[in-house]
Amino acid sequence: MHPIRKKRLTIVLFLLAGLSIAVALTTYALRQNINLFYDPSQITAGEAPLDVRIRAGGMVEEGSVKRDSESLKVEFLVTDFNASVPVEYVGILPDLFAEGQGIVAMGKLNSEGRFVADQILAKHDENYMPPEVADALEKASLTGEQSMPGSAQPATN
Amino acid sequence: MYPELGQLALILSLLLAALLSVVPLVGSLTGRDNLQAFARPLAAGMFVFVGLAFAVLTHAFLTDDFSVAYVANNSNSMLPWYYKFSAVWGGHEGSLLLWILMLTGWTLAVAVFSRRLPSVMISQVLSVLGMVSVGFMLFIIVTSNPFDRLLPNVPADGADLNPLLQDFGLIVHPPMLYMGYVGFAVAFAFAIAALINGRLDAAWARWSRPWTTVAWAFLSVGIALGSWWAYYELGWGGWWFWDPVENASLLPWLSGTALMHSLAVTEKRGVFKSWTVLLAIVTFALSLLGTFLVRSGVLTSVHAFASDPERGTFLLALLAFTIIASLVLYAFRAPVVHVRSRYGSLSREVFLLLNNVLLVSATLLVAVGTLYPLVLDFLDLGKISIGEPFFNLTFSPLAVATGLLLGVGTFSRWKKTDAGWLARKLLWPLALSVLISSAVMVGYGGFTPWAFLGIFSAVWIATATFWDLWDKSSSRKGRVHGLKRQSRSYYGMVLGHLGIAITMAGATVVSNYGIERDVRMVPGDVAEVGDYQFVFVDIGERRGQNFTAQYGSFDVMRDGKRIAELHPEKRQYAVGMSVMTEADIDAGLFRDIFVAVGERISDDAWAIRLQYKPLIRWLWLGALFMAAGGFLAISDRRYRIRERSAERSGNSASSQTGTQGAAGVVS
Numbered sequence: 027m028h029p030i031r032k033k034r035l036t037i038v039l040f041l042l043a044g045l046s047i048a049v050a051l052t053t054y055a056l057r058q059n060i061n062l063f064y065d066p067s068q069i070t071a072g073e074a075p076l077d078v079r080i081r082a083g084g085m086v087e088e089g090s091v092k093r094d095s096e097s098l099k100v101e102f103l104v105t106d107f108n109a110s111v112p113v114e115y116v117g118i119l120p121d122l123f124a125e126g127q128g129i130v131a132m133g134k135l136n137s138e139g140r141f142v143a144d145q146i147l148a149k150h151d152e153n154y155m156p157p158e159v160a161d162a163l164e165k166a167s168l169t170g171e172q173s174m175p176g177s178a179q180p181a182t183n
Numbered sequence: 184m185y186p187e188l189g190q191l192a193l194i195l196s197l198l199l200a201a202l203l204s205v206v207p208l209v210g211s212l213t214g215r216d217n218l219q220a221f222a223r224p225l226a227a228g229m230f231v232f233v234g235l236a237f238a239v240l241t242h243a244f245l246t247d248d249f250s251v252a253y254v255a256n257n258s259n260s261m262l263p264w265y266y267k268f269s270a271v272w273g274g275h276e277g278s279l280l281l282w283i284l285m286l287t288g289w290t291l292a293v294a295v296f297s298r299r300l301p302s303v304m305i306s307q308v309l310s311v312l313g314m315v316s317v318g319f320m321l322f323i324i325v326t327s328n329p330f331d332r333l334l335p336n337v338p339a340d341g342a343d344l345n346p347l348l349q350d351f352g353l354i355v356h357p358p359m360l361y362m363g364y365v366g367f368a369v370a371f372a373f374a375i376a377a378l379i380n381g382r383l384d385a386a387w388a389r390w391s392r393p394w395t396t397v398a399w400a401f402l403s404v405g406i407a408l409g410s411w412w413a414y415y416e417l418g419w420g421g422w423w424f425w426d427p428v429e430n431a432s433l434l435p436w437l438s439g440t441a442l443m444h445s446l447a448v449t450e451k452r453g454v455f456k457s458w459t460v461l462l463a464i465v466t467f468a469l470s471l472l473g474t475f476l477v478r479s480g481v482l483t484s485v486h487a488f489a490s491d492p493e494r495g496t497f498l499l500a501l502l503a504f505t506i507i508a509s510l511v512l513y514a515f516r517a518p519v520v521h522v523r524s525r526y527g528s529l530s531r532e533v534f535l536l537l538n539n540v541l542l543v544s545a546t547l548l549v550a551v552g553t554l555y556p557l558v559l560d561f562l563d564l565g566k567i568s569i570g571e572p573f574f575n576l577t578f579s580p581l582a583v584a585t586g587l588l589l590g591v592g593t594f595s596r597w598k599k600t601d602a603g604w605l606a607r608k609l610l611w612p613l614a615l616s617v618l619i620s621s622a623v624m625v626g627y628g629g630f631t632p633w634a635f636l637g638i639f640s641a642v643w644i645a646t647a648t649f650w651d652l653w654d655k656s657s658s659r660k661g662r663v664h665g666l667k668r669q670s671r672s673y674y675g676m677v678l679g680h681l682g683i684a685i686t687m688a689g690a691t692v693v694s695n696y697g698i699e700r701d702v703r704m705v706p707g708d709v710a711e712v713g714d715y716q717f718v719f720v721d722i723g724e725r726r727g728q729n730f731t732a733q734y735g736s737f738d739v740m741r742d743g744k745r746i747a748e749l750h751p752e753k754r755q756y757a758v759g760m761s762v763m764t765e766a767d768i769d770a771g772l773f774r775d776i777f778v779a780v781g782e783r784i785s786d787d788a789w790a791i792r793l794q795y796k797p798l799i800r801w802l803w804l805g806a807l808f809m810a811a812g813g814f815l816a817i818s819d820r821r822y823r824i825r826e827r828s829a830e831r832s833g834n835s836a837s838s839q840t841g842t843q844g845a846a847g848v849v850s
Contacts, residue, residue, distance in 0.1 A: 059573035118781035
């Protein structure tokens, strides 16, 4: 084979090898690490898988936050105003966590229907709502006819 | 009155940019010198008018002119003056203006520091930069005018700057990052100009090398500052979250690193030309992509100031146009280039090629992890997120592989390296690295394969770099003479490689040996973290200029001795009533001790985060080394010498350290 062609072939083979390793690693890692988002209605309807790391989000229901006085354990309800899911979390909550605010929780759903979170994300400032939460609330307000009196209307940003 | 003046200045600079993108280019294509002569004055005029607009906006902030909507949304009369100043780029419109100021600044710099370039080349480079400017100036004028007024209902006071952004980190992080992002526009402009006139030669590579290196150095510092800021201000002690916004800055950095190395090969050996051009285009496209991701509001983050669909669409169109136009040009012009140089399978060329393969793979990987959720969401296929485990799992092997390759490649030579010679060269550094990294593992206690690989790669890079320096500096006239003989660009490389070693060491150690504890504490409690005892002394109130704070006091003890007194705060800002956690950190070269106050659990009990972070400073120290290396490299003589003296061909082992020459050998 012509030396230049041979060189080109080596280069192409190198590139292909690198790319295929990257693609293989990527697909493998992706399969393991994708976290799907579920809103409270989907979770109460049993659509969310058990014991798989997922994300759940909605508003923290007013008056639902219960703190354990001896540890860092917190329990609260996350709602989309159609359905609520109990969430458990041990650790420090973000500064902007508050009742009536939108949050996203990462964690697993256990067999009792409780969401055991290992991470809680709150919005970064008072004007901003996580897009998933905004969507979930909008969806819920379309499907459910009732609107809770006195509750904050989901403002989309 | 002033704000209208600012807007007028912006419109004028747009007109100048439009002229700049057409006149010199036409002049260069038709060979009319009088048209080409417009390039430099137009570039200067563009910078002056954008500078004027920026000064007007700054003036509006410093004088609390709340009739300007942008000022009213992002400032407040109670803000200290330095935050009023940095609030200029604390929101979407202002940060875009800063971006444009940097772009015109770079354009002016190219115009000033390129006296010895052929006028055809410089006209085309400046024209391309003019086109980029037109795109962004249109964007700011049409969709994000920072000078919009709130008349006649002028608010009495502003809505305040987001407290997260009231910090020294915000004053410096965006300008550094933008210098990097925008700097790649210069490399892009050189690549496009080279494609237009078909002169993809070693001279082109030598011209665009220093610009790429400077942009890369700024970007390195910008990313490090962002990570540092997140660590103490936002992240409760985390330093990298694989957040899409962080990834947006990492993408151009990775491909920019590849570009720097590929440019070196193109300059010295005249090969990889088409690949280098493509990388230059891709790197700038990734900078634009980063801007799109951060500024369009498709992402949930502290950087997503506003989600105005019009802006997203405009930026996406700009991105698509840039990529398509450059790739079409590339498709038509790149194949003209022929390669006449040969190199063996263990040559430095091949090692640098592998470096590029790894860096580009890493770029692709981060791009997939960042964009895949967005694409799925856009196509309505569900909302997913891809978290840290994905990136840690895939990025770490590539980083380790790059580190191992770097050590070997340091000893390689252009054209051909003898395998037996290379193996013998590697033996001692290898033995030394195994020894040192084992010692480090024992020192920190606890072996994990990843920790070992990470530390080993870092030590390996450092050992190989020093070994090579020792080899090269041996001289009959003595060591000092030998060290002096090395070029600045060689020392730049040494610093850069030591920097990546330092960063890798820091990242590995802090991820594997750091300790983090969240505890419930009442005043008087003692908590143990590693070898340290944290005594919660008390918590009281404190008033700042625009906030009140819960002010905690902690004593940190080790072996019965008090080594630090820390005062973490929980701040409540008067405007907007937002709450901010201010951690307190006892910083050290070898470890940080970190205390942050969480929420109040009961009357006297608080949630407290305590952390021991070994070598975390090394993460950012490494970036400073890299940047210093970049600046040192561009101060090399050969970029300043007017006429290249006696060209030497690059066949000797010293060619890589050769100060000049080796360029232009092959067409």
